[in-house]
Amino acid sequence: MGTTILLVDDNPNVLSFVKPALERAGYQVTTAQDGLEALYQAEALKPDLLILDIEIPPPNGLEVCRQLRERGDETPILFLTVRDSITDLESGFERGADDYITKPFDIRELLARIKARLPPQSLEMDGYLRIDAGRRRVWIQQSGNWQEVNLTPKEFDLLRYLVYNAGRSIGKTTLLEQVFDSPEDLETKTVEKHIWALRQKLEPDPHEPCYIVNVRGVGYKFEDKRG
Amino acid sequence: MRNLIIYFGLLDFILLLLGVIVVAGLIGWLLGRRSRQMNRQAMLLDALPYGAVIVRADGRVVLANAEARQLWGTQPFPQRLPVAWAALCQVVQSSRAFRAQNLDAPSGLKLGVKAAPLHSGLILFVLEDLAARQRLEAFYRNFISNVSHELKTPLTVIQGHVAAMEQGPVQDERWQTSRRIVAEEAARLTQLVDNLLLLSRLEMPDFSLEIRPVNLEAVVEDAILQLSDLAEAHGISLSLQRESDLPRIMADRARLKQVFINLLDNAIKYNREGGAVIVRLNADGERVVAQVTDTGEGIPAQDLAHIFEKMYRAERRQGRPVEGSGLGLSIVRRIVEQHDGSISVESGEGGSTFTVSLPQSANTSTKQ
Numbered sequence: 001m002g003t004t005i006l007l008v009d010d011n012p013n014v015l016s017f018v019k020p021a022l023e024r025a026g027y028q029v030t031t032a033q034d035g036l037e038a039l040y041q042a043e044a045l046k047p048d049l050l051i052l053d054i055e056i057p058p059p060n061g062l063e064v065c066r067q068l069r070e071r072g073d074e075t076p077i078l079f080l081t082v083r084d085s086i087t088d089l090e091s092g093f094e095r096g097a098d099d100y101i102t103k104p105f106d107i108r109e110l111l112a113r114i115k116a117r118l119p120p121q122s123l124e125m126d127g128y129l130r131i132d133a134g135r136r137r138v139w140i141q142q143s144g145n146w147q148e149v150n151l152t153p154k155e156f157d158l159l160r161y162l163v164y165n166a167g168r169s170i171g172k173t174t175l176l177e178q179v180f181d182s183p184e185d186l187e188t189k190t191v192e193k194h195i196w197a198l199r200q201k202l203e204p205d206p207h208e209p210c211y212i213v214n215v216r217g218v219g220y221k222f223e224d225k226r227g
Numbered sequence: 228m229r230n231l232i233i234y235f236g237l238l239d240f241i242l243l244l245l246g247v248i249v250v251a252g253l254i255g256w257l258l259g260r261r262s263r264q265m266n267r268q269a270m271l272l273d274a275l276p277y278g279a280v281i282v283r284a285d286g287r288v289v290l291a292n293a294e295a296r297q298l299w300g301t302q303p304f305p306q307r308l309p310v311a312w313a314a315l316c317q318v319v320q321s322s323r324a325f326r327a328q329n330l331d332a333p334s335g336l337k338l339g340v341k342a343a344p345l346h347s348g349l350i351l352f353v354l355e356d357l358a359a360r361q362r363l364e365a366f367y368r369n370f371i372s373n374v375s376h377e378l379k380t381p382l383t384v385i386q387g388h389v390a391a392m393e394q395g396p397v398q399d400e401r402w403q404t405s406r407r408i409v410a411e412e413a414a415r416l417t418q419l420v421d422n423l424l425l426l427s428r429l430e431m432p433d434f435s436l437e438i439r440p441v442n443l444e445a446v447v448e449d450a451i452l453q454l455s456d457l458a459e460a461h462g463i464s465l466s467l468q469r470e471s472d473l474p475r476i477m478a479d480r481a482r483l484k485q486v487f488i489n490l491l492d493n494a495i496k497y498n499r500e501g502g503a504v505i506v507r508l509n510a511d512g513e514r515v516v517a518q519v520t521d522t523g524e525g526i527p528a529q530d531l532a533h534i535f536e537k538m539y540r541a542e543r544r545q546g547r548p549v550e551g552s553g554l555g556l557s558i559v560r561r562i563v564e565q566h567d568g569s570i571s572v573e574s575g576e577g578g579s580t581f582t583v584s585l586p587q588s589a590n591t592s593t594k595q
Contacts, residue, residue, distance in 0.1 A: 011380060017387035024394070082379035104383040104417055107390055169455065171448025188444075216455045218448045218467050 003118060004028045006045060008038040008061070009053040009080060018051075021107045027114075035059035042068055047075060049118060051110075054081040054092070062095050069096035076117040080105070108167035116164040123163065129202060129211065133160055140202060149201050154180065158194050159202075162212060162222035169215040195220060265290065278338070278354030280304075281345065284320040286313030289349060298354050300334020309333075312352075315342050319350050329357065361432075368427040375424045382420065385413045418492075422554040425485065426537070429561050436479035436565055443473055443515055443585070446480060447506050450487035454495060462501045465491070470509045477588045482562045487519070489555040490581050494521035497579075517583045526574040534572065535560040559583075 005022055009015055010033045022029045030045055032038040034057035042050060042064075050068075054061035065077050079092050079100040092100055099113055124130045130139040130146060136156050139146040151159065157179045162170065172188040180190065199206040215221050269290055272279045278295030282288050291304040299305075308316065311330055319326050319342045327341045332354075339355040389410045397403075428434060444467070451465050458465045487506070494504040502522035509516045526534060533539045538553040559581075563570045568585040 011384065013384040014380070014387065017384070017391045021391065021394075082376045082383075103379045104386045104413075107387065169452035171445055171452055173442055173445035173448050177442065177445060215452055216458075216465055218465075219452045 002026060002028050003049070004030065004045060004047045005049050005051060005114070006030050006032065006038065006041050006047040007051045008032045008035075008056060008064070009051075010034060010056045011053075014053070014080075018107070018110070021111070022114075025111050025114075033057070035061070035064045038064050039067060042073065042075065049114060050075055050077045051114075052077055052079055052097075054079055054083070062091060065092070065097055066095040078110075078113055078117060112165050112168055115166065125211070128204070131159070131163060133163075138202070151198070151201065155194055155198050155201075158191070159198055162220060166222045169219045169221045171219040175220070275353075278352075280308075280352040280354065282308060282316055282350050282352065284316055284348050284350065286316050295352075295354055298334060298336055298338060298356055299332050300336070312340075315340065316350050319344050320348065364430075368430060371423050372427045375420045375427075378416070378420050382413060382417050385409065386417070389413060419552050419554075422552055422558060426554055426558055426561075429558065429565075436482060438477050438479055440475040441478040441480045441483060442475055443478075443483070443517065444469055444508060446484050447487050447508065447517065450484050450491055451506070453488060454491045457492070458495050458504070461495050461498065463495050463498050464503045465495075466503070466505050468505060468507045470507055473508055473510055473515055474587050476515050476585055478566055478585065479562075483566070483585075486559050486562050486583065487517070489559050490519045490583075493555060494519055494523070494579075494581075497521065498523040502578075511584070513587050514584050515587065517585075518580055519583075520578060520580040522578045524578075525576045526572070526579055528574075531572060531574060535570070 005027045007029050015031050019029045032041050052061040076098045079097050082103045084102040098117055128141050138149045161179050172191045175191045199209050203209045213221050272292035278298045279292045280295045281290040286308040288306055296304050323344050325343045330338055330340050332338050337357045339357050341353045343351050345351050392406050498521050505520045507518045535556050537557040540553040560570055566585055571582050573580050
């Protein structure tokens with residue numbers, strides 16, 4: 001059985017584009033339109049992740065989250081909300097939310113956030129690239145066989161960060177800050193060098209990269225062709 | 228000496244009486260005219276939505292309207308203003324210029340007082356209850372905030388379904404054009420809603436920045452990446468040049484990113500087809516300076532002094548339509564000033580350069 005997601009939003013017009021997008025990305029999706037149904041489905045379905053709109057018929061999303069955490073349910077919860085003030089977000093995190101995304105949102109960003117919150121697992125892209133985030137191993141397919149690729153720890157961390165944020169453009173300086181230990185001692189050239197090395201090891205044609213692509217000379221984006 | 232005999236007949240008496248009546252009538256008419264004038268002035272003042280008081284330069288009260296009497300709180304309205312108020316009279320009288328000051332009224336209300344010189348040495352005071360104005364501003368902020376939040380859900384649905392249409396089978400050209408237009412207009416509406424929400428939040432009395440060490444280069448990179456699709460759609464090249472090592476600055480990263488998103492958004496939209504936008508970063512002593520330069524048509528000289536005002540939109544040359552809500556640059560200025568920074572603009576026919584100067588360590592703890 002694949003990864004299951006419980007998607008909770010009281011607006012059927014939101015469900016009608018989010019659910020198919022999640023299903024296309026390979027997730028099994030169940031929906032609920034109010035707090036009571038969400039609590040029932042969370043208990044019955046034991047999903048791998050909850051996407052929870054805050055403004056739903058009672059109990060609202062914040063209360064659903066609080067009750068689940070009180071029961072000892074540690075399922076990752078990603079809030080959908082129209083509110084994005086610090087106070088609104090703090091109250092969500094205080095009740096045990098793991099992440100949030102504000103409406104209106106880009107579906108690619110939602111998929112990236114979901115991926116970042118799910119337990120590490122094997123990812124396979126286009127029948128070419130396979131990543132086991134838990135065991136930190138990477139393979140590429142060559143001549144019909146999966147060949148393991150040796151990455152340095154930093155190369156793997158960089159790849160994982162890009163893959164978890166697939167579809168989003170990430171600045172070189174942000175990559176430096178997020179992936180490397182003492183970014184203030186390093187230059188963005190360090191990121192460029194690691195990206196070059198990753199492309200040499202992973203891309204079918206390192207001169208025409210199709211997975212780790214340049215964006216405007218200031219950042220990179222991992223193109224997840226499955227999504 | 229011969230006795231002088233004056234004959235005072237009935238006719239003389241009647242003439243004298245008529246004379247007295249005429250003089251008395253004239254005096255009465257003059258007094259009545261003054262009274263009618265005063266009444267007219269009083270009626271005019273009473274019609275104003277603000278408190279209004281007319282005083283002489285020495286602080287003696289000539290007229291006070293109903294609103295002023297209510298704000299003042301004591302009955303009757305005093306014949307002479309208290310010392311602090313009279314001092315304002317003298318300043319206005321001697322400078323013959325408008326002055327504004329906050330003063331306390333006996334009612335306990337804090338009043339915003341605007342004083343302007345009138346003719347004949349009179350001074351007009353306009354009084355406003357500051358607490359009431361703040362309540363009204365809070366009402367409008369909350370109203371804008373609530374409406375904007377309500378708009379976000381339908382915008383989510385529109386944008387989500389437009390994106391889903393891209394995933395489906397390719398339709399004819401007309402269908403694709405309609406889809407693109409809906410997507411663009413939804414994006415514009417989203418930007419407007421975001422700007423309205425952000426501005427109402429920045430104006431909240433309890434608003435404070437989330438200050439932490441920030442790498443300005445990373446912030447600018449993020450802003451460039453976020454706008455790269457828009458730049459591509461307009462055929463504009465976006466680039467970043469760091470001209471020296473940059474220290475980290477103490478700032479609110481999310482707000483600072485908004486500054487550069489707004490500046491870049493303008494630089495792209497007001498650029499020429501195939502133009503360029505360059506962001507230059509430099510350290511200058513204890514400050515970090517960012518310059519956003521475009522190759523657009525420039526800002527007309529008469530607009531330069533006003534472009535940071537809320538809702539102000541510069542006229543475009545060549546009769547092109549004006550895009551945007553007129554909120555972006557006022558948001559920029561507000562955020563930069565909250566960081567103890569400064570912003571300036573230079574513009575000519577070859578384009579504009581916005582310069583943002585930020586201190587390494589902003590004294591923002593008490594900023595609102």
